[in-house]
Amino acid sequence: MSFAENIETKAVPIREAILAHPFIRGVGDGSLPVEKFKHYIEQDYAYLIDYSRVLAVASARAPDLETMGWFASLLDETLNTEMDLHRRYCAEFGITREQLDATRPAPTTVAYTSYLLKTAHQGSFGELVASLLPCQWGYWEIGDHLARSGVPQQAPLYCQWIQMYASQEFAALAQEIRALADRAAQDAGPLQTEAMGQAYLTSLRFEYQFWEMAYNLEQWTV
Secondary structure, three states: OOHHHHHHHHOHHHHHHHHOOHHHHHHHHOOOOHHHHHHHHHHHHHHHHHHHHHHHHHHHHOOOHHHHHHHHHHHHHHHHHHHHHHHHHHHOOOOOHHHHHOOOOOHHHHHHHHHHHHHHHHOOHHHHHHHHHHHHHHHHHHHHHHHHHOOOOOOHHHHHHHHHHOOHHHHHHHHHHHHHHHHHHHOOOHHHHHHHHHHHHHHHHHHHHHHHHHHOOOOOOO
16 A cells, blocks of 8 residues: 555545535535635635745755755645636636735644745655645545536536535645655665655645634634
8 A cells, every 4th residue: 555545545534524614615505605615715825825936846856856846836836826717716706916925824824834934944745745636635535526416507716616625636736645655665664654745645634724713714813
């Protein structure tokens, strides 16, 4: 059993909790109040900024030129294509570029991105990759799960979101980083593999908390 297969088996309760979360179910049936989704996409924009920084560190720390180039390409795609698409998508909800740039990261957003950045700088390269896996693989899993259940035709912008993450292109990205985590684990000893597993589980829990944050419209209280 590969690293990814093993850790995903251990993580089944968290993965199932994510798929059953009211935010995810609300997107799937079109019933999610739009203000909750708007809060999510604003926070996701803030997340993408630090996520890009993590990708830059990953490229610098990659053990070979092929992996370095893969992360560099993903960084370029995120900064110069995905974020522009994100801004256009937000505009469909009436959110301007100025509003996005002024977004104050919520406590959960700060905690999650801080964890990723700490892992990128202080963990092993395997831990770095494992900490990113729940985002890419998890979004594909959500998109695939919701697409199989039938997209909410009465909520076209939610349909668009589902179809993006259920796409073959995103599935390929998820498979790439999953394979990268497996390769990193092959070269790791038992203690490092255990650390990779903990990094994966921590990020996966943050993924759940991110949906909680969005659903509850989390803000700083003081």
